[in-house]
Amino acid sequence: MKTITALNYDASSTRWLHIKQENKLFKNKLEFLFFSFFFFFFFFNRIHTAYKLLIKVSENLTKKNVTFFPISQMGILRTKQTLSFLILLNFSSLVFTTDNTNVVYKGCSEQKLGQQSSVNLQTLLSSLVAASGQKTFAATTTGDGQNAVTGVYQCRGDLSASDCYLCISKIPSKISKLCGDVAAARIQLNGCYLRYEVVGFRQVPQTQLLYKVCGSKKVNDGVGFEAKRDSAFGMVENGVKSGNLFYTGSYSSLYVLGQCESSLGNDDCGNCVKSAEEQAKLECGDSISAQIYLFSCFISYSFYPNGVSTTSSSSGSGGNPHTERTVALAVGGVAAFGFLIVCLMFLKSVLKKRNHGKY
Incomplete structure (x- = not known):
């Protein structure tokens, strides 16, 4: 009797252990x-x-041929060594993030701000950042007399107000880091730019070339690149004059984008973009891609010699589906x-x- 009891108990105990083990495995499996x-x-x-x-x-x-041009008295990278250093810094940043807040170029004056102008600048930057949550362009002045500071920001035409805010809000800290407390500065990010200057600072022509990037790869004109580029440029020039000073589209596998500062009229915008197109031809020639930044407008293009699956003359993204x-x-x-x-x-x-x- 005792042996039978012991066998029954052992069997029950063994079964209980197996059930417990199976339930534990099932629980781990769910997790x-x-x-x-x-x-x-x-x-x-x-x-x-x-x-x-x-x-x-x-x-x-692929965009190795980079050149900075001085904005009046704004000391923008005067040596190749400094330029190379900045490119390395930008590339290091690019490795970790590629969004609208990446720095494209900077322009910093050599003249320093006075104490009161510095206070006015901080007020100005706060005002511009706050406004960027409501609209993609604004210009304002803070302070009086010789201490007054005027500033402008603009976001790329395809950004929403919330994305514009995220972009502009990054610039004040970049000004402090890249330029310091200077009398005039301009910071261009992928999705927006902001510039400011003390009242009376020397002005720059609207069509002054500030910055260029030319793709290192060249196009064999056997594919009719120049004709396609000229046609696409014509689309940009007409598009910005009739499309809120912003246009993006494509023509025969050549994607283009153009935008003017919102303070310009339609005709002035068209003239500025035309100047940028001429600079692209002069500076970049038959490069497969280019970015040209003038003081009051910019254009960019990218050519895909092998074509893309779909093309549209009014493409909003310029991507490759x-x-x-x-x-x-x-x-x-x-x-x-x-x-x-x-x-x-x-x-x-x-x-x-x-x-x-x-x-």
């Missing part, structure tokens, strides 16, 4: 699936972001493969635990 699900989407998002980052870096690496779909498929495949490997490893672990439970 693992939950974290695997979270990891999958996190991994997919990081890979996709990293791929877009690498694409952006590669695009910037075929490339984006290819990226999505490639990244999805990589993420799915990685997730499959993790699942197989988990399955192997579960089977091992179950085999151990039989002993």
